[in-house]
Amino acid sequence: MEYVVEVHNLTKGYKEIKAVDGVNFKVKKGEIFGFLGPNGAGKTTTVRMLTGIIKPDSGKAYILGYNIQKEPLKAKEHLGVVPETSNAYVDLSAWQNLILTADLYGVPKKDAEKRADDLLKEFDLYERKNDKVKGFSKGMKQRLILAMALINDPQLLFLDEPTSGLDVQSSILIRQMLLQLREKGKTILLTTHNLEEANKLCERIAIINKGKIAAIDTPENLKKMIKKLNTIEITFDGSIDVQELSDFPEIQEIRKTGDKFILNTDNVNNLIYAVTEYAKSKDIKIVALNTLTPSLEEVFIELTRRG
Ligand SMILES: Nc1ncnc2c1ncn2[C@@H]1O[C@H](COP(=O)(O)OP(=O)(O)O)[C@@H](O)[C@H]1O
Ligand SMILES: [Mg+2]
Missing domain, CATH: 3.40.50.300 (P-loop containing nucleotide triphosphate hydrolases)
Structure with missing residues (x-):
């Protein structure tokens, strides 16, 4: 059985x-x-x-x-x-x-x-x-x-x-x-x-x-069910205008803690391309980049909220 x-x-x-x-x-x-x-x-x-x-x-x-x-x-x-x-x-x-x-x-x-x-x-x-x-x-x-x-x-x-x-x-x-x-x-x-x-x-x-x-x-x-909650954490070695970043269509939400930007996206790949291009064009280095998948906690909150 x-x-x-x-x-x-x-x-x-x-x-x-x-x-x-x-x-x-x-x-x-x-x-x-x-x-x-x-x-x-x-x-x-x-x-x-x-x-x-x-x-x-x-x-x-x-x-x-x-x-x-x-x-x-x-x-x-x-x-x-x-x-x-x-x-x-x-x-x-x-x-x-x-x-x-x-x-x-x-x-x-x-x-x-x-x-x-x-x-x-x-x-x-x-x-x-x-x-x-x-x-x-x-x-x-x-x-x-x-x-x-x-x-x-x-x-x-x-x-x-x-x-x-x-x-x-x-x-x-x-x-x-x-x-x-x-x-x-x-x-x-x-x-x-x-x-x-x-x-x-x-x-x-x-x-x-x-x-x-x-x-x-x-x-x-x-x-994986909650794709849009994928997150990128990124730190640059120069000053970045939050306003300019928030114009990116790939970014759903943006937060800053210390010198780290926390970006929520539904397309991790495109966002990485876009921020890399952006940093290059400004001649600013990326010193750290981390991708985070949603935790079970986020999935849980999202699913129980919907219900
Ligand atoms: N014997 C009972 N009499 C009245 N309401 C009950 C009884 N048992 C459970 N409930 C109600 O049913 C719902 C589900 O309870 P329960 O199965 O104990 O939930 P959980 O174990 O997930 O915390 C709750 O709203 C609870 O108050
Ligand atoms: Mg119980």
Whole structure:
């Protein structure tokens, strides 16, 4: 099967709010698929529908080929979830939480104990296995929750903002673990409002805003979508009249910081020709020239503004 998740026109409303409004996307086997959007975009609602916590109003979704409405148990069998809010019991130990989760997923006791041990070691929690979760740091707790999500050795993992509110070190650790899981062939759907995280981890990103998907593509292609935001930074060794530069048809926007001009253009090539010609004609040297492609942040702002 090529697609591990297939979503068709999925919709969920709360009174007058359309939390998820006709969403379509497919997640390929073995990829880290990012669901990127601001707070309130509908990310959690989507994850909750796909993991069987809430029911869609309309639309269809398939998890590993199983229809989530018709075969919810089959669909759930091979997935793991790291929910937005912790599902660990704070009055139980790390070990007890893992065994309890294994039980919920129907993992046989012997397998469960072996897996719990392995996961605790892998997630650097083994020394604390019998301590109550109450005393855990946020990072330790999040590692435990990820371990719980993996107790049934799922093929597909949903993570809802797994690094939100974590310290830098814990975030890095979680991200490394996700990359390792991908190496092992797991498929991951990750929601985040962190652009850098999506950029670093994801093969493809869906940008979601106000319940609708604005774009789905690789981070690189998303950045190319907004051509006009290409930028040239240029420094001359003589004085340049900003007024003269702003008459260039290739320049959309012009800013100056220190002795550096920052020019926005939709045609990098023509602009470089034009400014080079211009400098030559004035007998002024170009001391630095940099081209910058738009950041994912700019793409995100542009796409969510349009929506
Ligand atoms: N149980 C609920 N009751 C009412 N409104 C909800 C509920 N869950 C989510 N919403 C609303 O749906 C929208 C999407 O929320 P959510 O899916 O949590 O967004 P995100 O995870 O992207 O921040 C928001 O406007 C939110 O207030
Ligand atoms: Mg959320």
